[in-house]
Amino acid sequence: MSIESTNPATGDVVDSFEETTDEEQDDHLERATETFEEWSDTPIETRQRLLARAADVLRENEATYAELMTEEMGKPIGQAHDEVEKCAWVCDYYAETAAEHLQDEVIASDESARTVVAYQPLGPVLAIMPWNFPFWQVFRFAAPTLAAGNVGLLKHASNVPGCARAIEAVFERAGFPEGAFTSLLISSSEIDAVIEDDRISAVTITGSDGAGRSVAETAGSQLKKNVLELGGSDPFVVLEDAPMEQTVETAVQARLINNGQSCIAAKRFIVVDEVYDEFVDRFTEAMDEQVVGDPMDEETDIGPQAREDLMADLHEQVQETVDQGGEIELGGEPMDRDGAFYPPTVITDVPENAPADREELFGPVATVFRVPDEAAAIEKANDTRFGLGASVWTENVERGERVARQFESGLAFVNELVKSDPRLPFGGVKDSGYGRELSRHGIREFVNTKTIWVQQDAGEETEMVE
């Protein structure tokens, strides 16, 4: 069987790859287990050095990797370049900090006993990754996981097989041992069997909450550690004292980044009554100014949706919302051209429980809600089953921080775009999942946090303490 990748801007086949056979999969799992024995014993400084080398390989081949991403899933080329650079950054970050994050913690040390917490790798970790940031999501997992002494296996989204292979090659070229990072070109129906395999120690998924539930169920039945990085319906709260020009500019960017296909894109714009009309007018105008077109063109702001079927799902959510009373201010229909192009869309008057209120809209569609005041804005922001990111816009930073602390989310930003950063923990609450990626929190997800107690005075007579 072969897997084809298709350019969503043109419908042309980009490339075709042979699926991993059962026999090859078994060999990869065996090799991963063997490599783990050697890799986990390799000094962390060596592992860090190879990660720094992976950053070099990424930078040396930035244009090739960026073009591959854009061809396979339609990301604007400028953003694809930024993504490669961000992958190099996360490799550099752990190349510099892994040892510090994982160094033993001495809890007590005296004549009678020494107690230490040590962080030891778990084994082969399976990563199930999505197509939206086809390099970044993988490196965000791989850099800390490999630095900690684990080995990684990747089941990437089926529309980005070229990216999956290219990432595997980055680690090979950087000098990682064979089996340290392997890409399995398998279908989703085979994931459960891999998670259940005794040679897999843990699993992480970035994807929809439905996929997360299924992975967690299988991993849970095997008592395997899992990290779930799932969807979001991030609120973007605009208070009456928001700096309007900067707020509108960032609102557009926050909604449209990656053609609107980001888990931390702002999806629900919640605006207090006093500035609602001004915000809707300025935001709609700015959304309308965005250039939709060929993602390979540097001038393009928004390329195609990653697949035709995903665009059809998005449009169904929009139509259902309109049928229930939502008002289209801009866009709202697939574009009349070849490729999976959906225009920037703004919907107001969204009724409670309409798809655009309750579900994640993974595309360039913004919903704007009118609320009377700050308290109602916070209530609306939290009135969702998701809890990934959130932001608030106000001239008063103390007020902003007070509001940010009340968001039910894993990430809360004041007067700034919600974004991931290697130095900061990334993850959600509620249906957005659990566990954290990045920073020292991320590198400690796939380790055995081991208590070591060394009794120093063994053999000496000790007084019993009740």
Ligand SMILES: O=CCCC(=O)O
């Ligand atoms: O899709 C979610 C991840 C986006 C990011 O890390 O910037």
